[in-house]
Every structure is written in structure tokens, then in C-alpha cells.
Amino acid sequence: MLSQMLPSERIKTFKKVLNAGRGKVPEFKAGTKVIFHYETLKPLVNVSKEGFPDSRDNYKSIDSTRKPYPDGYGKPLELVFGKKFQLPIFERCLETMLVDEVSQFDIAACELYSYPSVSQKLRDISKDAMNLGNRNHHHAHCAAAKDFTMEYEDLNDLIKNPQPLRFIFHLLVVLQPEDYEPDSWQLEPNEKLASVAKLKESGNEYLQKASFG
Numbered sequence: 001m002l003s004q005m006l007p008s009e010r011i012k013t014f015k016k017v018l019n020a021g022r023g024k025v026p027e028f029k030a031g032t033k034v035i036f037h038y039e040t041l042k043p044l045v046n047v048s049k050e051g052f053p054d055s056r057d058n059y060k061s062i063d064s065t066r067k068p069y070p071d072g073y074g075k076p077l078e079l080v081f082g083k084k085f086q087l088p089i090f091e092r093c094l095e096t097m098l099v100d101e102v103s104q105f106d107i108a109a110c111e112l113y114s115y116p117s118v119s120q121k122l123r124d125i126s127k128d129a130m131n132l133g134n135r136n137h138h139h140a141h142c143a144a145a146k147d148f149t150m151e152y153e154d155l156n157d158l159i160k161n162p163q164p165l166r167f168i169f170h171l172l173v174v175l176q177p178e179d180y181e182p183d184s185w186q187l188e189p190n191e192k193l194a195s196v197a198k199l200k201e202s203g204n205e206y207l208q209k210a211s212f213g
Contacts, residue, residue, distance in 0.1 A: 014105065015096060017101065018104055030177075032174065033079070033174075035077070037066055037170040038065055038090075040119070041056070042158075052164070059166065065077050073125065087115060089107055093105045093107075109165075
């Protein structure tokens with residue numbers, strides 16, 4: 001097992017390799033897509049006084065992509081680098097990993113203020129996929145953090161009492177921009193216009209062939 005620190009302007013994020021991956025560290029650039037699992041472990045002790053405990057018995061699992069609603073996303077998460085993901089620390093952790101690697105990261109609370117919001121959105125997507133709720137209803141919170149109210153008790157607690165968390169990441173796949181077709185939301189305005197023009201051109205060619213076929 002390898003333990004190391006990820007440098008940051010403000011803090012140190014501690015990484016420990018639990019299962020070595022394969023090959024070399026991939027290139028992570030704007031447009032690189034990663035597919036991965038993660039689990040969130042909440043320490044049951046005061047980390048500022050005692051540090052992160054070693055035993056998993058001293059943690060509560062509060063979120064996992066391997067678990068469906070209401071405990072997680074229910075499938076591997078996809079993240080595209082350079083698209084302003086709301087949890088930049090996830091990108092910083094993933095870009096240190098090999099494909100098939102499993103590592104734990106101990107992350108300070110100041111890096112995780114947006115985590116409850118991200119987790120709720122993912123759980124709501126899982127909820128919709130299971131037809132358990134209104135497909136078009138996702139909570140949007142614009143008030144101060146202390147006034148947030150979420151339907152998940154563990155996330156509400158993190159909003160009221162931010163604390164360091166341990167994340168377990170399993171990096172499954174890394175795709176470079178040229179290796180996959182980007183979704184429409186990934187495209188810049190000029191790229192969307194070019195895509196529409198290309199589709200229109202393809203449609204005209206199809207109609208011409210159909211007319212003379």
C-alpha cells in the first residue's frame with residue numbers, strides 16, 4: 001500500500017493506494033472522460049483531535065455509486081475534465097490514479113462544501129431512474145448553506161456541520177476526447193453550431209439519395 005499527499009494551495013489531501021492499477025498514469029486533459037466508482041465514509045470520531053481512524057468500524061458509509069437510491073447513484077459515475085465539475089477535488093484525486101486502481105483519499109472539509117449538493121443531485125437521478133418520484137423535480141438551493149434543507153439526513157448534517165471525509169475511488173475507464181462522441185452538454189456554443197450544421201448536411205444528403213434512389 002502506498003501513502004502520499006496531494007499538494008494543494010491550502011491543505012494536504014492524503015492518498016493511500018489499496019489496490020494497484022495497471023499501466024501508466026493516463027493523460028488527463030480538457031475533455032478526458034473518466035468512469036469510476038466512489039464511496040463516502042464519514043468518520044465517527046473527531047478527526048481534528050484524533051485524525052482519521054484506521055479501522056473501517058469507525059466510519060459510517062453515507063454514499064456509494066454501487067448502491068441505488070436512497071443510498072447512492074446506483075452506477076459508475078462519469079466525469080469530463082475541464083467542464084467545471086462542482087467538486088474539483090474529485091478531478092485532483094482521479095488524475096493521480098491508474099486504470100483499475102482503488103485508492104482512499106482523506107479530504108479536508110474546506111474542499112467538500114459542494115459535496116452535499118452534488119450527492120443529492122446524483123441520488124435524485126437514481127430516484128428518477130427507479131420511477132420513485134417526479135422525474136422533473138430536482139431541488140435547487142440558492143440560500144446560504146445554513147438554510148439548506150435536503151431530504152437526506154446525512155447530507156443535511158454535513159451542511160450544518162462540515163467535516164473531513166474519506167473517499168474510496170475505483171477508476172474503471174479513461175477515455176480521451178477523440179475516443180468517444182461527446183454529449184451535447186459538453187459542447188461549446190461554436191461546437192454546437194458546427195454539430196447542428198453537420199446534422200443538417202447529413203439530413204440533406206439522405207433526402208437527396210432518397211429522392212433519386
